Amino acid sequence: MGVDTPVAAVLALWNDVDPIHDADYNDWHANEHVPERLTVPGMLWGLRFLATAGVAGPRYLTLYGLRDAQVLDSAAYQHLLAWPTPMSARMRRVMHGISRAVYDVVATQGSLAASGLLLSEDQDLGQPTPTPGEIDAAPGLLRGLRRPDTQPLPWLQTGQSGFQPPLSLRLIALAAGPMALKAPAVPGVSRYRRLPVSGDGQF
Structure with missing residues (x-):
């Protein structure tokens, strides 16, 4: 299944x-970890992203589209957490600023698989949102509400070590071009550039 497949939940990880x-x-x-997760x-x-502007926290953001939030309780996913590959074990020692949240999808259109991404709190909570021009040009949009039962990664002995994930999520995909990389038009909007994932056919 591809990135256009509708999802009921999204797992977001910052690090x-x-x-x-x-x-x-x-x-x-790109070549081991995300493809391994997609076997679940x-x-x-x-989808992998790197912050380009407006981000005070970790530079890297990874999004996983889930059939439902219960996928994270499955034996297949829990096995990967409990039995990391040698490289995964090494990376666990060098990653920092890790935060994790699961969001129930409340609205979606198009695909987030574009060259850029805007992330902000959802406008329904009164937070700043991207400009109308950016929304009109967006190839994809996803809105989600954070589940209160999201657990930190079990191998993090101190729990969440990064910033507090937003209570609500508004993700807007940006097509290629200057708009995908320029500074945010309003405060409170984080901007990311998409990074490759092996086998996704986009790079």
């Missing part, structure tokens, strides 16, 4: 690594 580990991290994450039944797509 960072020291720049000295960027090359190893991106090779592992019900985990329908995975």
Whole structure:
């Protein structure tokens, strides 16, 4: 299944690594880690992003589209958490600023598989939103509400170590071009550039 497949929930993970580990991290994450996660039944797509502007927290964002939130309780997914590959075990020691949240999807259109992404709190909570021009040009949009029962990764001994994930999520995909990389038009909007994932056919 591809990134256009409708989903009921989204797993969002924020993290960072020291720049000295960027090359190893991106090779592992694109070619081993995300493809491995996508072998779990019900985990329908995975997208990787790097912050380009407006982000005070971790630089990396990963989104997984889920058939439903219960996929994360499945034996297949729990096995991957409990039995990391050698490279995954190494990366666990160098990643920091890790935060994790599961969102119930309340609205979606198009696909988030574009060259850029805007992330903000949902406008229904009175937070700033992207400009109308950016929304009109967007190839995809997803809105979600954070589940209160989201658990931190079990191997994080101190629990969530990054920033607090937003209570609501508004994701807007950006097509290629200057708009995908320029600074945010309003405060409170984080901007990301899409990174490759092995086998997704986009890079």
